[in-house]
Amino acid sequence: xxxxxxxxxxxxxxxxxxxxxxxxxxxxxxxxxxxxxxxxxxxxxxxxxxxxxxxxxxxxxxxxxxxxxxxxxxxxxxxxxxxxxxxxxxxxxxxxxxxxxxxxxxxxxxxxxxxxxxxxxxxxxxxxxxxxxxxxxxxxxxxxxxxxxxxxxxxxxxxxxxxxxxxxxxxxxxxxxxxxxxxxxxxxxxxxxxxxxxxxxxxxxxxxxxxxxxxxxxxxxxxxxxxxxxxxxxxxxxxxxxxxxxxxxxxxxxxxxxxxxxxxxxxxxxxxxxxxxxxxxxxxxxxxxxxxxxxxxxxxxxxxxxxxxxxxxxxxxxxxxxxxxxxxxxxxxxxxxxxxxxxxxxxxxxxxxxxxxxxxxxxxxxxxxxxxxxxxxxxxxxxxxxxxxxxxxxxxxxxxxxxxxxxxxxxxxxxxxxxxxxxxxxxxxxxxxxxxxxxxxxxxxxxxxxxxxxxxxxxxxxxxxxxxxxxxxxxxxxxxxxxxxxxxxxxxxxxxxxxxxxxxxxxxxxxxxxxxxxxxxxxxxxxxxxxxxxxxxxxxxxxxxxxxxxxxxxxxxxxxxxxxxxxxxxxxxxxxxxxxxxxxxxxxxxxxxxxxxxxxxxxxxxxxxxxxxxxxxxxxxxxxxxxxxxxxxxxxxxxxxxxxxxxxxxxxxxxxxxxxxxxxxxxxxxxxxxxxxxxxxxxxxxxxxxxxxxxxxxxxxxxxxxxxxxxxxxxxxxxxxxxxxxxxxxxxxxxxxxxxxxxxxxxxxxxxxxxxxxxxxxxxxxxxxxxxxxxxxxxxxxxxxxxxxxxxxxxxxxxxxxxxxxxxxxxxxxxxxxxxxxxxxxxxxxxxxxxxxxxxxxxxxxxxxxxxxxxxxxxxxxxxxxxxxxxxxxxxxxxxxxxxxxxxxxxxxxxxxxxxxxxxxxxxxxxxxxxxxxxxxxx
RNA sequence: GGGUGAUUAGCUCAGUUGGUAGAGCGUCGCCCUUACAAGGCGAAUGUCGGGAGUUCAAAUCUCUCAUCACCCACCA
Numbered sequence: 001x002x003x004x005x006x007x008x009x010x011x012x013x014x015x016x017x018x019x020x021x022x023x024x025x026x027x028x029x030x031x032x033x034x035x036x037x038x039x040x041x042x043x044x045x046x047x048x049x050x051x052x053x054x055x056x057x058x059x060x061x062x063x064x065x066x067x068x069x070x071x072x073x074x075x076x077x078x079x080x081x082x083x084x085x086x087x088x089x090x091x092x093x094x095x096x097x098x099x100x101x102x103x104x105x106x107x108x109x110x111x112x113x114x115x116x117x118x119x120x121x122x123x124x125x126x127x128x129x130x131x132x133x134x135x136x137x138x139x140x141x142x143x144x145x146x147x148x149x150x151x152x153x154x155x156x157x158x159x160x161x162x163x164x165x166x167x168x169x170x171x172x173x174x175x176x177x178x179x180x181x182x183x184x185x186x187x188x189x190x191x192x193x194x195x196x197x198x199x200x201x202x203x204x205x206x207x208x209x210x211x212x213x214x215x216x217x218x219x220x221x222x223x224x225x226x227x228x229x230x231x232x233x234x235x236x237x238x239x240x241x242x243x244x245x246x247x248x249x250x251x252x253x254x255x256x257x258x259x260x261x262x263x264x265x266x267x268x269x270x271x272x273x274x275x276x277x278x279x280x281x282x283x284x285x286x287x288x289x290x291x292x293x294x295x296x297x298x299x300x301x302x303x304x305x306x307x308x309x310x311x312x313x314x315x316x317x318x319x320x321x322x323x324x325x326x327x328x329x330x331x332x333x334x335x336x337x338x339x340x341x342x343x344x345x346x347x348x349x350x351x352x353x354x355x356x357x358x359x360x361x362x363x364x365x366x367x368x369x370x371x372x373x374x375x376x377x378x379x380x381x382x383x384x385x386x387x388x389x390x391x392x393x394x395x396x397x398x399x400x401x402x403x404x405x406x407x408x409x410x411x412x413x414x415x416x417x418x419x420x421x422x423x424x425x426x427x428x429x430x431x432x433x434x435x436x437x438x439x440x441x442x443x444x445x446x447x448x449x450x451x452x453x454x455x456x457x458x459x460x461x462x463x464x465x466x467x468x469x470x471x472x473x474x475x476x477x478x479x480x481x482x483x484x485x486x487x488x489x490x491x492x493x494x495x496x497x498x499x500x501x502x503x504x505x506x507x508x509x510x511x512x513x514x515x516x517x518x519x520x521x522x523x524x525x526x527x528x529x530x531x532x533x534x535x536x537x538x539x540x541x542x543x544x545x546x547x548x549x550x551x552x553x554x555x556x557x558x559x560x561x562x563x564x565x566x567x568x569x570x571x572x573x574x575x576x577x578x579x580x581x582x583x584x585x586x587x588x589x590x591x592x593x594x595x596x597x598x599x600x601x602x603x604x605x606x607x608x609x610x611x612x613x614x615x616x617x618x619x620x621x622x623x624x625x626x627x628x629x630x631x632x633x634x635x636x637x638x639x640x641x642x643x644x645x646x647x648x649x650x651x652x653x654x655x656x657x658x659x660x661x662x663x664x665x666x667x668x669x670x671x672x673x674x675x676x677x678x679x680x681x682x683x684x685x686x687x688x689x690x691x692x693x694x695x696x697x698x699x700x701x702x703x704x705x706x707x708x709x710x711x712x713x714x715x716x717x718x719x720x721x722x723x724x725x726x727x728x729x730x731x732x733x734x735x736x737x738x739x740x741x742x743x744x745x746x747x748x749x750x751x752x753x754x755x756x757x758x759x760x761x762x763x764x765x766x767x768x769x770x771x772x773x774x775x776x777x778x779x780x781x782x783x784x785x786x787x788x789x790x791x792x793x794x795x796x797x798x799x800x801x802x803x804x805x806x807x808x809x810x811x812x813x814x815x816x817x818x819x820x821x822x823x824x825x826x827x828x829x830x831x832x833x834x835x836x837x838x839x840x841x842x843x844x845x846x847x848x849x850x851x852x853x854x855x856x857x858x859x860x861x862x863x864x865x866x867x868x869x870x871x872x873x874x875x876x877x878x879x880x881x882x883x884x885x886x887x888x889x890x891x892x893x894x895x896x897x898x899x900x901x902x903x904x905x906x907x908x909x910x911x912x913x914x915x916x917x918x919x920x921x922x923x
Numbered sequence: 924g925g926g927u928g929a930u931u932a933g934c935u936c937a938g939u940u941g942g943u944a945g946a947g948c949g950u951c952g953c954c955c956u957u958a959c960a961a962g963g964c965g966a967a968u969g970u971c972g973g974g975a976g977u978u979c980a981a982a983u984c985u986c987u988c989a990u991c992a993c994c995c996a997c998c999a
Contacts (some may be wrong), residue, residue, distance in 0.1 A: 190996090197999080215999060228999095235925075262998060270999050279997045340996090385927070392995070393924065486994085521935090523992090591947085594937065596928075598992090602935060604948055611961040622958030669937070673946065686957075777965090783953095784965040790954050821956085874943065887979040895942055895980090902943075 001624065001736075005610075005617035006539070007581025010732040015130055019628060021666050023749050024135045026075040028471070037476040038064060039509075040136065041492070042483050043145060044083035045121040046090050049128045051518040051526060051601060052485065054536035058589040058725075059515060059668060060483045061134045062431040065724040066663050068135070069753035073519075075476050076127075077137035077463050081123050083147045084409040085179060085346050090410075091117050107407050114408050118143075123188050128326075131537055133582050135726045135749070140472075142463045143310050143453040147818070152462035153410045153455050154426045156503060161414075161424040165362045166402075168414075168422060172281045175354030177299035177345040181405035183344055184451060186491055188351050190340040197337035198322065199267060201330040202227060204243040205252050205374075211244060212332050214266030216339050217276075218325070218719050219318040219862045222305040223294040226272040228283060231257035233268055247330050248321065249306055256287050275355050314352075359403040361414060366498040367397050373507050382513045382666050386486060392492050402451045406869040409449030416444050460508035482509040485517060511667050516598040521572060523600050529557055531565025534577075539606060542579030546568065547629035558772065577603065580628035583726035584610035590725045591672040612676060616718070619684050620733045623711045626695055629739050630911060632712055634704030634742035640702040643772070643812055644690035645710040649684050652714055657756035659721055672725065679718055686773070687714070692820040707793060709741075716741040717754045724753075771805075771842065772812050778840030778847050779820040785863055786838055786849075786856065793823035797848040799834060800912075801827060805845045812899050836923050839864065839916045841909055845914075857920055864917045868910055874907040 002009075018024065027033075038060050043053055060076060068074040091114045092102055102110040122143070129136060142149060160166040173182040198218045203210045211227055224246055229236040236255075243252045260283060261270050275283025284291055296302045301309045301317045309317045325331045343643045370522030371394050373379045374387050381387045381744040403412060414429050415423045425431040428443060439445070455462070464473040478500070484493060493512060519525055520532040527533065531552045538548065549569050553562040587609040592599040633639045641649075655678040662671035692700075694707040716737050723730040729747075734748040745751055780797065788794070798809065806827065809816065816822065828834060828848075837848035838860045851857065878899055881887050888896055 001958095005959095083977075089990080213999080217999085260998085265998060272999095277997085277999080279999075282997085339999095388927070389994070396995085490995095517993095592936085597936090600935065602948080605935080608947060611959095613957065618959035618962085619958080620958080625958070665937090665939090670939095673937075678945085684959085685963085693984050780964060782967090785952095787953075790964065791956060881980080884979065890979045891942075898942085 001617075001621050001857045003618075003621075005581075005614040005729070007583065007610075007613070007728065008579060009730045010647060011131070011540075011582055014728050014731050015133065018135065018747065019138065021128075021747070022139075023138055023747060024072050024076070025137050030073045030473070033322050034072045035075075035475050035480075036067035037062070037075040037077065037479040038483060039077045039273075039463060039479055039483055041482075041488075042079045042081035042129065042142075042459060043125050043127065043458065044086055045080050045118045045536055046083055046086045047121060048124050049536065051534050051536055053128075054585070055518050055589045055593070055599070056483055056485070057129060057132055057134050058586045059593060059666075060357050061132070061727075061902065062586070062590060062668060062724040063481065063663070064135055065482070065749065066753060068749065069720065069723065069751060071752070074476070075140070075472075076134070076136045076138070077476075077479075078126070078138055079142035079146070079463060080118075080125060081456055082118070082143065082409065082452065083182070084404060084449060085183075085406055086452075087114060087117070087121075088406050088408040089346060094236045102407065108417060110407055125908055128537060131582060132538060133586065135727075140463075144452070146463065149455060149458070150410060150457050151426075151460045152466055153776070154451065155467050156458060156499065157413055157450070158424055158426060158455075158672050159503075160361065165365060166359060166424075167359060167362065168359050170355060172275070172278055172353045172355055173358050174342065174344075175297070175299075175356065176347050176349060176351055177295075177297065178347040178349040179344065179406065180297050181355060182354075182401055183346075183351065184401050184453075187345045188342045189345050190342045192338050193341045195337050195339045195341070197266065197335040198540060199332040199334070200247075200325055201332055202247065202269075202271070202355045203330075204239070204247045205243040208242075211239065211255070211269045212267040213269045213271040215271055216337060217318075218321050219273060219301075219314050219594070220244065220294070221321065222301065222309065222317075223273045223275050223292040224249075224253060224271045225274060225284065225289045225292060226249075226253050226287065227255050228258045228261050228270045229255065229268060229274050230261040230263045230340040231259065232702075233261075233263045235263075235268065237851075241360045244825045247328060248324055256283075256289075258283055258286065276353050280355050281353070282369075291355060295352060295354065298587060299350075299352050314690060322638075326544060337802065346664060358401050359414075359450075361399050361400040361402055363400050363498070367394050367428075367494075368500055369501045370394060370494060370497040373501060379497065379507050380511045382511055384663045385596065386489065386512070386514045389486070390489060390494065394494060397494075400451075401546075402454050403446075403448040405447065405448055406450055409452065411445040412448050412450060414446040416446070417441055422614075448524075448910065453495055455494055457499040458503075460496055460500055461504050463847075477504055478507050479509045480835070481511040481513055483513045483515065486514050489514070495862060514596075515593060515778070516596065519598050519600050519920060521602055522598060523598075526596040528555075531556070534601070536585060538577055539580050539585050539603075540582050544578050545573055545576040548576055570763070573603075578607075578610075580606045580610040581613065581728070583613050583729045586727075587612065587672060587725055590668040591676075593666075593668040612680065613726065615680055615684060616722070616729060616733065619679070619688060620737060622688060624736060624740075625709045626691070627712050630708060631705050632740055632742075633702075633709040634740075636705060638702050639706045640710065641706040641710065642690070642694055642703060642816065643765055644767055646688040646762045648682065648710060648714050649760045650715055650762040650765055651678065652754075653756040653758065653760050654723065655682075655716070656754040659754065660753070663724070668725070675718075675725070676723055679722075683714060683718065686769075687711075689819055690815050693814040697814055697818070699814075712737060712741045716743060720748060720751055720754050723748050723751075731871055734887070768808055768812075771808055772815055774842045775809075775816055775847060778842060779822065779849065782838045782840055782849050786859060791821065793821055794849055795824045795826070796820070796822050797826050797828050797834060797850070799828040799832075799836065799846040799848060801845045804841070834919075836920065837916075839913065841912060844908055846912055858921065861917060861920055864920070865911050868913045868917070871906050871910050871913070875903065875910065878906065 016738055043049055056430050064074055064076040095101060105113060157166060174188045176183055195216055197214050199212050201210045201212055201238045213227060227244055240257045242255050244255060245252050272280045272283055272289065274280045274289050275293040292304055294302055294305045299314045301312050303310055309320060344351050345351060374390060386652055413424060413426060415428060423431040423435045456655055461473060461477055464470060464476055466473055472619050477489045496508045526532060549566050552569055556562060584606050588606045655674055658672050658674050691707050691711055694703055719730040719734045719737060731748050738745060834848055836851040838851060840847045881899055882903060
């Protein structure tokens with residue numbers, strides 16, 4: 001074996017083997033075993049996977065591998081999402097770079113072009129997932145626009161339409177004037193921006209005066225159809241029912257009264273533009289006001305407005321209108337004002353409320369069962385506080401606008417005749433059959449496509465073959481757990497629950513594990529525009545600083561950011577990124593995956609876990625050196641187990657137990673911590689060292705066999721315990737270790753995950769080894785603090801030893817002599833005279849290392865006094881408790897006893913140390 | 924305006940039903956001891972955001988204040 005762990009040389013080799021052997025696929029025709037299934041949240045085919053994906057995929061793969069090892073029939077469903085608007089934009093940008101637009105190509109060619117891109121992007125995504133070690137069932141990979149899924153989409157649309165749960169209607173929607181499409185509420189991000197509040201004078205038609213209205217959007221006045229005041233506002237009682245003449249336009253519009261108006265805000269008068277504001281729209285409905293749309297799809301002024309303003313952009317028109325009102329002395333004042341500006345999450349442009357025909361899902365009838373499923377515990381959020389967020393939204397849910405005026409996506413299965421009648425069915429033939437239409441009646445399909453999330457909502461069952469009642473569907477629906485980020489609870493999670501319950505009559509998943517966001521080292525969200533993204537592959541394979549800089553600064557939407565990004569990149573990664581390997585990266589994610597919190601990604605953690613891999617690698621080298629071609633007692637019952645052997649086996653059971661519990665509770669951070677500590681501290685630092693005296697010094701063959709066997713068996717278990725998190729290194733090493741442990745098998749992937757065996761728990765061995773460790777650490781500490789060379793063998797005297805101490809010493813002499821590097825140990829009797837010594841305590845026993853020529857008297861005194869002060873500090877606290885009568889009366893007896901015992905121990909210790917200090921002083 | 928979460932060692936974070944505050948990284952010593960210098964041995968470090976309350980006992984439960992982050996919402 002290589003002396004140093006080198007991830008590159010093992011990773012791709014194993015992945016290919018696994019995939020070729022078909023280990024990732026579930027067993028067919030296995031109805032008996034427990035099913036375990038996770039649907040991958042399908043990555044968008046817009047580019048490549050980022051750290052958030054890598055984190056999420058690590059968790060899913062760890063769960064999948066864990067359950068596969070437990071014998072479950074396990075499926076991790078692979079696939080990608082067509083991501084309508086996002087993907088269309090990516091390809092449109094490419095066209096723009098070529099000096100073309102999608103209209104130059106036409107719809108069909110443009111879609112072909114996107115399919116080409118999909119192949120490319122989808123390919124790099126699956127390559128990344130493979131590098132991450134993801135054990136997905138590639139044989140059944142799906143895409144939200146493949147044939148089967150498209151059929152599912154049609155089926156759902158048609159049924160919901162037939163049941164009246166999908167309808168078409170003309171209403172105000174959020175309109176993206178750059179993308180020329182409607183978007184749903186969720187795709188609109190409102191942020192506070194600085195603006196103005198314009199106070200405009202509207203003259204009464206009868207010339208009797210004027211009203212002042214305040215607005216943040218003066219240009220919409222062209223579409224005003226009323227002015228509203230509060231019905232109880234005394235200032236305006238006389239005006240209600242009168243009309244004003246709209247300046248610049250000349251339209252006569254009524255003054256109405258409505259509770260919605262806040263008399264305290266602005267002037268207490270509101271201009272009402274039902275076609276361009278959601279509140280005004282509702283008021284328009286209440287008061288039967290006309291709706292005048294004054295904008296084009298580009299948000300320029302249309303022909304409903306006075307000629308002067310037609311064709312101008314909304315903001316140009318705003319300036320003109322302000323100017324014109326000022327000329328007419330109709331502008332009272334302009335105040336600075338903070339307002340919430342709604343922007344499209346994709347285009348970043350300011351979204352307009354816009355009156356159009358769109359398709360909607362009537363959500364409430366679907367939402368009720370979806371709420372119940374969580375209330376009744378059929379679906380559990382982990383951590384459970386997310387159900388509050390879920391209910392918060394589900395209780396206020398609005399109808400879902402599902403039509404988009406773009407080209408890339410599922411075309412809406414609706415046809416129109418020339419009279420505008422709507423027919424909905426799977427395809428045109430079906431339409432004619434279903435609605436009994438003449439074969440020659442001209443029909444035209446709806447131009448729009450469906451919101452991407454419509455098909456994503458069907459993912460848990462459409463991928464399994466629905467609407468066919470396939471074996472896979474029967475076997476794996478409902479799925480076991482959904483692993484996802486909180487940011488798509490509304491977009492995706494809630495909608496999957498609604499659709500799953502509606503069409504499968506069962507929940508889509510039993511648990512939802514919500515993880516945090518991966519942020520950069522400063523806690524910033526990672527994004528291309530901030531230039532702080534990391535490609536998981538670059539952590540696996542490493543990347544030079546120059547390559548990283550150019551990767552981060554190329555293709556920016558705002559090229560002027562490049563120098564800043566370069567500077568910060570050079571600061572954070574002065575030497576680029578070394579190749580850490582997949583396993584170290586995965587272990588990092590696991591270790592950081594504490595629940596309910598975002599994680600800051602810290603490269604140093606990954607480096608630490610790369611070192612951990614190296615540790616396992618070298619521990620294996622040691623084990624192999626001492627067991628290969630030697631008798632490990634696999635076929636020989638004549639075995640003697642040392643204290644260390646029994647101890648490490650006992651510890652292994654506890655760790656196995658804990659790791660199982662932690663994985664089942666989605667506490668990968670705790671699992672990682674326990675694994676790390678057990679491997680590094682218990683197994684490497686102590687057990688491997690303890691094995692040395694047995695293997696290299698005089699010991700019986702049976703004892704050597706016992707230790708060799710324990711070395712191998714525990715290591716083999718360690719590899720299995722770590723496999724769900726670190727698949728590659730564990731497979732590589734397991735191939736060499738397993739035969740020595742008498743285990744036969746082609747891959748660690750399908751070996752049983754370690755379960756605790758209580759019969760191997762050995763309390764006595766744990767206590768005794770603790771005693772051995774205390775003794776050894778006592779010597780080491782004196783050695784270090786007294787500046788004695790680590791290699792110098794020392795004599796030790798034991799004083800005040802009990803029979804148990806003496807027995808323990810006799811049985812473990814070899815361990816102690818070797819690990820503490822001693823050359824002699826002498827038991828002192830009660831009357832034996834002790835030399836000048838440095839001291840450590842092992843329970844009541846005193847360990848003495850003679851000073852002669854080695855130890856500085858003053859240094860030892862300082863050391864003792866420091867130790868005494870430390871214990872005394874704790875002693876006082878404990879004594880205070882015990883002298884408090886209410887503590888003794890009210891605290892449980894066990895707690896009081898424990899406190900008493902502690903006081904006794906500390907008192908003895910202090911007595912011993914003080915005595916020692918006196919002796920040294922008097923010398 | 925509503926809601927959620929956070930505040931613990933220099934940094935990043937654990938701390939499951941209240942019972943002597945932990946880890947990793949970093950820091951400081953000493954060591955190339957034949958598994959591993961990507962290492963070994965040892966050490967230092969905390970008024971657990973502030974205040975009040977409940978309790979024999981609070982990082983943990985309650986209230987309150989402060990700071991930060993995020994989500995939702997129609998105030999022109």
